[in-house]
Amino acid sequence: MGVWEYEDFAAAREEGKLRHVCVTGSWGLLSSWLVRSLLAKGYNVRSTVHTTAEEAKELMALPGAKERLELTQADLMDYGSLAEVFMGCYGVFHTASPSDLVSNYPPEMIDWEVRGTLNVVEACANAAVKRLVLTSSLSAMVWDHQRTPGACIDEKCWSNLDFCRSKKLWGPLAKTMTEKAAWALARDKELDMVVINPAIVLGPKLLTSRASIMNYLQGMKELPQSGLFAYLHVEDLAQIHISALEITKASGRYICYERVVSEFELVELIRKLYPERSVPSRFSKSGSPHVLTNQKLQTLGIKVQQV
Template sequence: MGVWESLRIEVPAKEVASTGGRKHVCVTGNWSLLGSWLVRNLLEKGYNVRCTFRTTVDEAAALMALPGAEQRLELTQADLLDYGSLVEAFMGCDGVFHTSSPSDVISNYSPEMADFEVRGTLNIVEACANSSVKRLVLTSSLAAMVWDQQRHAEKVIDEKCWSNLELCRSKKLWGPLTKTMTEKAAWSLARDKELDMVVINPAIVLGPRVFGTTQNIFTYLKGVTELPQSGLFAYAHVEDVAEAHVRALEATEATGRYICYETVVSEEKLVELIRKLYPDSKIPSRFSKNGVPHVLSNEKIKKLGMVFPAQQKLH
């Protein structure tokens, strides 16, 4: 049993009663842990959802089996590099969620991903600015904030922090590099176009998929080659990250960036957790067991009403 199965009890989704003035939203991206949970959350809240996921026939059928999907979920095709297809997908939508690059697998990025993600995200921003969209909620990553050798460990990492691009290039950290470049480019264009954009910067996203396997700590660690300085390892439950996105759309006062995480784990604690969850697994030698975690702040996102129930359960 993975860590999240031991912390959360799955509750069947309940259909939301029909209400007038229901909003239309679009969720862009691929078949990711976060994206599928976001679609589920929106349907539960009564939204009409247009989804541009690139899915298999089986995955599409699974999405359409969600409560409310038959009446309020539309699956369509859109290419991030095709501006016209994005404008068409956003037609009539009040809000857009761009979750194209799953923040839970940033360790698997290649050097070529940066150009693709930057261009695709800029197309999203441009299409939103030239359509009915009132707010864009963009998924970035905590990785766009924490990689900076000039930052002292005792300094609190908050929404003003950015990862250092040269450091990311020198260490070949293509995931953090891509996330940082993409978010900075998106902010620049959004301000130029006067588009209302809010960014969620989640930590590592873990939890059960809406359909299929669970993304747990060890699944993620199999792809990690290096931790940020001082052993920073923070994570959040996918259900909470999806809820944070919806609140970022709904809250009129939402603005700027929002760090979303539940718990920060030191390398020593991480090794203990791996041994507890996976006693037969070999501990990766890259973990020195003496890292001191950075101090992160998620106070801003709590002002949107977010609470993290699992935060006390791993201590």
């Protein structure tokens, strides 16, 4: 896979040399913060995120948006429209990711997500994009009943597809299949791609709404592994995506989380944040946190804040 050599980004921003980056995907917590963070750092941004008129107005009200934000249209199922939008961009962020990867994921969306992401990879390669930053998920790593208890989950780990199918874990299945397909095509096309594998993302969606732990837990039948509940703040995740574009030595996959809590800690957190709600019985037991590591992310000098 090719190595991207580019002039220092800080100097480029000072000299006004930065060209366009593109943010694709669906309107959501990450995409909204990523657009805001990119504008704040001086980037010229194209966004193909589908928004309502109210959401578009909200985006265009961000500092720098009138001068450096272009809202455009591209269909993930239409390779040609993607290639056209990516032309002239040296960086693309593909953030299409369901907010709830465990419950309520329609199985018929799996093929759409895989094919859409492959179109993005193909279009990036043919449009001479220098680096694609793809948002995957920690759920593409943790669901494996064959893993030795207590074994550390790192960037070499993958969720077991057969296990996901047997448990009807369509979200993790989609993320695992999508990421594996994207890696295969990126290597074939010699496209420089970095993949971000975040845990549960918390934080405000710009000014209008707030991601909720309870939203994630609604309908969730079980935790991925014994006691596994990891999270991070969306502002950190947006900055991690930008660093994955800017830092030349970034490569491969990156697990992103702030901390892992046990089921007991999770119950106490729910009671503290939502005292008026009852705790789901499936989380009312004590458990030991599974072992995760974000050591690879730390080698880039990236630290995440306390949520």
